[in-house]
Amino acid sequence: MDADPxxxxxxVANLQKYPSMFGLDGSYSMYVAFFRGYEIGADAEWLRGFRDWLVRDLGYGxxxxxxxxxxRAAMPGRSDHWQLFGPRxxxxxxxxxxxxxxxxxxxxxxFP
Known part of the structure; x- marks a missing residue:
């Protein structure tokens, strides 16, 4: 069952404001892991089109x-920062x- 809007x-607001409430340290990698787990565990339909929307918006990827x-959207042209995991x-x-x-x-x- 998907969450309502x-x-x-x-x-999303609580995750951003209080990451430790969700066992996160506030790093990008932890947010990625959370949203991936949420997407799978909660059958989160609302995240399924996120990638395709980003591709259309950015024009690549x-x-x-x-x-x-x-x-890549946050660090355009900064390929030295494009690794998914690692120290930042x-x-x-x-x-x-x-x-x-x-x-x-x-x-x-x-897409509400």
Whole structure:
């Protein structure tokens, strides 16, 4: 059963505001793991079109998952930052998480 739009918005807002409440450290990699698990475990229909929407919006990336597309959207032309996992500085982490949550919000508004 999929969450209704109000619950999705609350979930995303609470994740961003209180990551430790969900056992996360606030890093991009942890958010990716959470959303992947949520997508599978909750049969989250609302995330299924996220990747395709990002591909259309960015104009490239048909061969990439949404996790990598978010990285490229946050760090265009910075291929040294495009690895999915690995150490990142605080500025890069902030850019990635801000881009992830902004894009999720945009997607949720377009496809409630």
């Amino acid at each position: 109000m619950n999705r918005s609350e979930l 048909q061969n990439l998952g949404w996790e990598s597309l978010i990285i 500085d605080e500025e890069t982490e902030q850019a990635l998480t801000e881009t992830l949550f902004r894009r999720l919000e945009e997607f949720d508004l377009m």
